[in-house]
Amino acid sequence: KNEVEQSPQNLTAQEGEFITINCSYSVGISALHWLQQHPGGGIVSLFMLSSGKKKHGRLIATINIQEKHSSLHITASHPRDSAVYICARPGTASKLTFGTGTRLQVTL
Amino acid sequence: GAVVSQHPSRVICKSGTSVKIECRSLDFQATTMFWYRQFPKQSLMLMATSNEGSKATYEQGVEKDKFLINHASLTLSTLTVTSAHPEDSSFYICSAPLPGRYNEQFFGPGTRLTVL
Numbered sequence: 001k002n003e004v005e006q007s008p009q010n011l012t013a014q015e016g017e018f019i020t021i022n023c024s025y026s027v028g029i030s031a032l033h034w035l036q037q038h039p040g041g042g043i044v045s046l047f048m049l050s051s052g053k054k055k056h057g058r059l060i061a062t063i064n065i066q067e068k069h070s071s072l073h074i075t076a077s078h079p080r081d082s083a084v085y086i087c088a089r090p091g092t093a094s095k096l097t098f099g100t101g102t103r104l105q106v107t108l
Numbered sequence: 109g110a111v112v113s114q115h116p117s118r119v120i121c122k123s124g125t126s127v128k129i130e131c132r133s134l135d136f137q138a139t140t141m142f143w144y145r146q147f148p149k150q151s152l153m154l155m156a157t158s159n160e161g162s163k164a165t166y167e168q169g170v171e172k173d174k175f176l177i178n179h180a181s182l183t184l185s186t187l188t189v190t191s192a193h194p195e196d197s198s199f200y201i202c203s204a205p206l207p208g209r210y211n212e213q214f215f216g217p218g219t220r221l222t223v224l
Contacts, residue, residue, distance in 0.1 A: 033213070041146075041199050041217070041220065042215075042217040042218055043215040043217075043218070044215070045212075045213065045214065045215065048212055086152070093140075093157065094142075094205050094213065095142070095154055096142070096152075096154065096203075098151045098152045098153075099151065100151050101151055
């Protein structure tokens with residue numbers, strides 16, 4: 001069992017749909033990263049959160065430390081949101097353990 | 109925000125040759141950098157931690173003699189894939205945390221290595 005699990009693995013949505021990606025982890029943490037990997041491979045850090053909720057544009061990330069669960073939401077999805085979304089938890093010496101990623105495809 | 113660059117972005121080489129990949133922090137000093145490898149449709153896997161002024165720390169199963177890491181300065185780490193083989197073809201990414209803020213990491217754009 002991976003320390004960091006994501007669901008779903010693949011997600012297809014139509015433009016405008018509300019999207020939720022889930023991340024569960026088995027080891028207690030103080031913070032969690034959400035990353036976006038574009039089709040070309042480049043990675044952008046979307047959020048780092050340790051409690052509650054953060055919002056940036058159409059992206060919202062929530063975390064429940066007690067339940068070891070985090071969600072990434074995308075409102076009014078757009079084809080340009082198509083990417084792989086990865087959650088990652090920091091461990092000792094700042095090493096990150098990555099989830100398996102959720103491949104999102106948003107169609108017109 | 110902080111910027112991390114990688115060079116080259118893409119490299120194709122013949123089997124048996126060595127390839128050097130550079131990772132630079134452009135507007136901050138990074139005493140630590142991380143190197144990851146990602147095979148198609150798989151998650152990123154940490155290969156090693158690059159430490160300025162000391163030896164790199166390798167993850168289990170990563171050959172240190174094959175993947176040479178040199179953290180030459182506070183803004184530059186290099187990964188050299190020695191005697192590359194087709195199975196080394198992968199996407200290599202580096203990241204660097206901000207000094208004193210180790211939960212915040214910035215990723216390079218990645219280097220796609222193809223070994224023929």
